[in-house]
Amino acid sequence: MNASPFEPKPRLAISACLTGLSVRYNAGHKASALCLELLQEHFDWVPLCPEVAIGLGTPREPIRLVGDPEHPVVTGTRNGATDLAGPLRAYGEQMADELDDICGYIFMQKSPSCGLERVKVYQEDGRPAHQAGRGAYAAAFCARRPDLPVEEEGRLHDPILRENFIARVYAYADWQQQRRQGLSRGALIRFHARYKYLLMAHNPHAYRTLGRLLGTMSRDDDPEQLGQRYFHQLMQALRRCASRGTHGNVLQHLSGYLRNDLGPADKAELQQLITQYQKGVVPLVVPLTLLRHHLRNHPAPYLAQQAYLHPHPEAMGLRNAI
Structure with a gap:
């Protein structure tokens, strides 16, 4: 029997609490039925909890973002003397470099370490700023891996966002497989040919731009360098959700x-x-x-x-x- 085109299973990093591991500040978890019942059959999980990884115990004092939403510090909700932003960011950079075989990441929403957006940043008066922030660990990780498909578990309950994220994960996995096989002018053109209509559905403008990028490729162009440019633009383009019209x-x-x-x-x-x-x-x-x-x-x-x-x-x- 022929192997499935989606094998081996892509590896996805995931906030450990979403898999049912009791790593939260209250020694609980946030097990996600969506991840464990719908997605688990198709992916190999890499569970991570940055707060535990940097040495915070379980249970522990909750942490929060404080100060400038663009560059917040991370402190305990009761003890604000220690800033944990540095260790969380360092761990994010470390994992971004080490996890070179993952094809996506599902983060816990609203977390001061893992939230991708809409994370409260508290001010001196004890109220959150109007501008929300990003979790310290997630921000550092994503800055290091800008092309990796990432999403929050809460947003995955939206069918359109879920389909978009999973399509990007498999496109990323396909590109990783292509890289292992080697890049050449012909390989780039064949890869783009496979993604022509998916790209047209997500981003017609990028579809034309990437077509021109490869159409003007010369024998002097380094396929590795051109491939890196191509894939970065492809992954950014696929972040746009396709519409009924496209x-x-x-x-x-x-x-x-x-x-x-x-x-x-x-x-x-x-x-x-x-x-x-x-x-x-x-x-x-x-x-x-x-x-x-x-x-x-x-x-x-x-x-x-x-x-x-x-x-x-x-x-x-x-x-x-x-």
Whole structure:
């Protein structure tokens, strides 16, 4: 039997409390049913708790961000004498360098160490500033790994954000596999060809920009250096969530490959479902399922390789609710 295109499982770093480990300040956890029931089958977890890693006990005094939201200190809620920002940031940089085989990271939201956004930063009067901050550890980690897909567990409950994050994780894993196989001018062009329509759905402008970047590639260009530029722009572009309009545009492009193979009734049915999807009547999986059906009956080798048609394991059902 052929191996799944999604094997081996991508490794994801994750805030340890989300996996059920009792590492929180109160010796509890924040086990995530979404991560443990929906995602765990498809990923290998790397649980991390920066607060425990820098030597804070369990249970322990809660910590919080204090001062300038851009550069907060991290202190205990009762004892503000010790600033833990330095150790947390240092550990973030250390892990960013060591975890070179992960393809994404799921952080605990609102945490003074792990929150990616909307973390309260307290002022001298005891009230939080209007401007929120980022967890000290997460900020340092992400600054070191700007292309790595990252998301907060709370935001993953939004179906659109969840699908976007998981698609980026598998694109990252695909690129890592390509790097292991070696980069060449041909390899870059073939990789981009696979991601053409996924990129078109997420960011039409970047789709054109990256096409020009590779289209002007010369024999003097170093594939490693060009590949680094290409992948950085690709991952930034995929952070934008696709809309019904851009998905519909891609579906129209893909259906165009079947124009000489389908009869009038089949064409009309496919067009009707694409229109219904764009109007919000049916989810994306409905026109996609019919399109895949026709492609099985009328194979198109160029489309068979498209990441857009299979950006993540179908069993995850991520496109059933968008």
